[in-house]
Amino acid sequence: MTQAVVEADPSIAETSTSSAGALTAVPCDGDGTTGYRVQAMYVVEAGKPNRFAALQSSLKLWAAGVDEVFSQSAATTGGVRHVRFVTEPAADGTCEASVLNVEVPAGATADFASTIAAVKALGYRDPTRKYLMWTDANALCGVAQQYPDDSAADTNSNNGRYPMFARVDNACWGLGDSAGTRSVEAHELAHNLGGVQNSAPNATGSGHCNDESDTLCYNDGGPSAAVVEKCSPEQEFLLDCNSDDYFSTDPAVGSYLATHWNVANSRFLIDGGRLGAGVAPILDGSVNRTNVGFGSPVAVSARLQMPDGEPVAGVRVAVKLKDGSGAGSLLGSAVTSNDGSISVTVSPAHSGEMMLATSQTSALAAAEHSLGQVMVGSWTPSLQFNAFKSGKFYQFSGSVARSYLAERSPAAQVPVDVVLTSTSGTTTTIASAVTTSTGSWTASVNAGVVGTSGSLQAVVRGVTGYLDGASASVKLGRK
Numbered sequence: 001m002t003q004a005v006v007e008a009d010p011s012i013a014e015t016s017t018s019s020a021g022a023l024t025a026v027p028c029d030g031d032g033t034t035g036y037r038v039q040a041m042y043v044v045e046a047g048k049p050n051r052f053a054a055l056q057s058s059l060k061l062w063a064a065g066v067d068e069v070f071s072q073s074a075a076t077t078g079g080v081r082h083v084r085f086v087t088e089p090a091a092d093g094t095c096e097a098s099v100l101n102v103e104v105p106a107g108a109t110a111d112f113a114s115t116i117a118a119v120k121a122l123g124y125r126d127p128t129r130k131y132l133m134w135t136d137a138n139a140l141c142g143v144a145q146q147y148p149d150d151s152a153a154d155t156n157s158n159n160g161r162y163p164m165f166a167r168v169d170n171a172c173w174g175l176g177d178s179a180g181t182r183s184v185e186a187h188e189l190a191h192n193l194g195g196v197q198n199s200a201p202n203a204t205g206s207g208h209c210n211d212e213s214d215t216l217c218y219n220d221g222g223p224s225a226a227v228v229e230k231c232s233p234e235q236e237f238l239l240d241c242n243s244d245d246y247f248s249t250d251p252a253v254g255s256y257l258a259t260h261w262n263v264a265n266s267r268f269l270i271d272g273g274r275l276g277a278g279v280a281p282i283l284d285g286s287v288n289r290t291n292v293g294f295g296s297p298v299a300v301s302a303r304l305q306m307p308d309g310e311p312v313a314g315v316r317v318a319v320k321l322k323d324g325s326g327a328g329s330l331l332g333s334a335v336t337s338n339d340g341s342i343s344v345t346v347s348p349a350h351s352g353e354m355m356l357a358t359s360q361t362s363a364l365a366a367a368e369h370s371l372g373q374v375m376v377g378s379w380t381p382s383l384q385f386n387a388f389k390s391g392k393f394y395q396f397s398g399s400v401a402r403s404y405l406a407e408r409s410p411a412a413q414v415p416v417d418v419v420l421t422s423t424s425g426t427t428t429t430i431a432s433a434v435t436t437s438t439g440s441w442t443a444s445v446n447a448g449v450v451g452t453s454g455s456l457q458a459v460v461r462g463v464t465g466y467l468d469g470a471s472a473s474v475k476l477g478r479k
Contacts, residue, residue: 024060026067028095029270032087036160036267038189039086039129040099043115043167044136045106051136052101059134062174062185063097066132069186069215070269072313072338073239075306075364079249080272081264083189086129102133109137116145116165125163130192130268132185133167141172142184144191146207150199150260158194160267166192182215182236190216190239193263195246201256202228202245214241234335235314239263281305281312283367285356291375293404294465297345298374300332302356304340304367311340315358319346321374322353349465351376378467379404381411385458385472387418394450396443398458398472400435410439414463418443422454452476 029035040063042052067083074081087095108118115135124131144166147157155161166188175184195216196203202211206222212229213236219225231241240247244256249264251257263269285302292298300319304312318333331346331354348354354371358364379402386397396418402411418431430450431443450456453476460470 024057024064024096025090025092025094026064026085026087026097027082027270028087029082029084032089032095032098035084036128037084037086037130038097038268039124039131040097041102041119041124041131041133042099042136043102043104043109043119043133045109046103047106048136050101050103052099055134056099058174059099060096062134062183063099063132065174065183066186066189068338069183069237069239071310072237073247074249074264074272075310075312076238076314077243077248077250077264079264081249082270082272084268084270099134109135109139111139112143112165112167115167119165120163127160127163129163130189131163131165132189132192133165134173134185135167135169137169138171140167140169142166142168142188144188146191146194148198149194150197152258152260152262152265154265154267156194156261158192158261158266164192186239187215190246190263193266193268194261195240195263197246197261199256199260200245202230202241209241209245211241211245212236215239216246217241232314232335234337237338238314279306280365281315281358281367282307283317283356283358283369285369285371287354287371287374290372291377291405292348293379293402293407294349294376295347296404296407297347298354299343299345300354300356300371301343302341302369304336304342304358311338312336312364313338313340315364317342318357318359319344320355320357321348321350322355323350348374348376377404378465379411380467381414381460381463381470383416383458383460383470383472385456385474387456387474389447389450392447393444394447396431396433396445396456396458398441399439400441400460400470401439402466410437411435411460411466412437412439414439414460414466416441416443417459417461418445419457419459420450420454421457422451450476 044050070081085097088098090096104118108114145164149157168184172184196209198205202209204210204220204222204225206220208220209217210227212227213231213233219227247263248257282305288299313336315336319331332344334342334344354374356369358367360366382401384398400411400414414435416433417429420428420430431445433441433443435441455475457473461468
């Protein structure tokens with residue numbers, strides 16, 4: 001069967017690299033070598049610096065990152081999947097991906113076909129292996145083999161009938177450490193496992209999908225490459241937006257993935273069964289302060305994880321505020337990143353208990369966490385006022401500041417009235433203004449309106465979130 005060669009979106013080489021402090025452990029399965037497995041490789045040309053010793057720990061970290069993509073993607077449909085790597089024991093008793101140090105002849109990394117031929121010539125041609133190559137070259141970003149076979153049977157051409165290869169060059173190593181980015185290694189391995197077939201509902205026709213956000217979706221120039229945003233950008237790290245094109249652990253009866261090739265059924269993945277409906281995740285979080293002036297920002301951070309510590313990505317966490325009656329109002333929300341975390345800034349309008357909450361899904365029970373009581377107080381305004389006559393006009397100016405506890409700042413967007421009080425005690429509002437972002441304000445009025453006696457007063461009153469009564473006065477003398 002003729003194979004396809006599928007390349008990664010080259011623009012993703014500009015995203016940030018992964019943090020070095022993450023765990024390198026991958027699941028142990030059997031003896032670590034028997035059966036259908038992914039073999040990690042460091043590939044370098046003869047005559048060029050061999051950096052294997054310096055990079056080995058990073059390569060194992062990036063392999064674990066690939067497993068994280070498949071694990072978290074499976075959890076979105078209530079399943080458990082892990083990449084079945086060729087593994088070796090780690091010092092702490094866990095397993096790590098076994099990474100081979102492979103030297104190929106000079107010129108063999110000039111293109112993908114030459115690299116495959118060179119690696120095969122060294123004996124790496126086992127159909128029970130997917131060879132994931134971290135190639136120390138800079139000729140491309142990522143590329144992989146994939147067979148155009150959408151049959152659902154275990155005999156699918158992408159499921160161990162042939163040795164298959166994926167290559168990621170050094171500019172694209174270890175990407176996909178945050179929401180909105182993708183792992184090129186996971187992208188290419190997903191191709192090796194058979195995604196995306198051109199018959200899929202949202203296929204581009206060139207091996208990718210067009211329903212973003214998704215690790216395998218982008219405009220690749222194929223016949224149906226125009227991209228439609230159907231999932232949030234935070235899901236760029238995960239496989240298969242809406243789980244309907246190439247990866248689902250629970251496809252609906254009669255759906256495309258129930259009747260066509262589904263990467264989640266690959267022999268090269270460890271099938272851990274079902275998470276079980278209603279598995280309760282753990283939601284935790286904190287705020288940076290609990291006593292603020294009306295409308296002040298409160299920074300909220302949170303993390304969602306499974307009981308075993310596995311982070312849960314792609315789940316929206318709502319930040320709510322309960323009042324004295326128990327009713328809750330939504331302050332904001334964010335979708336968890338690949339480490340299960342969110343950061344969001346909210347501005348509570350009243351005191352109450354601040355809560356984190358997630359909704360129930362097919363795989364996860366709803367979760368809540370109390371962030372405790374947040375006190376929201378009224379600002380005390382202070383006012384400066386100047387008035388002077390310039391020709392036929394009176395010019396007014398001043399500023400408004402606000403304070404709450406130890407916090408003091410300019411009061412923006414606050415209305416200020418200029419009130420004239422006559423000698424008989426009659427009051428008239430003769431001008432109005434609204435403060436700028438710096439708290440300053442200006443106004444003017446015809447001098448005839450002011451007259452020559454009485455007093456002028458600037459007043460701030462009736463402003464939501466502010467105490468009433470701030471004022472400053474100027475006495476008018478007879479001219």
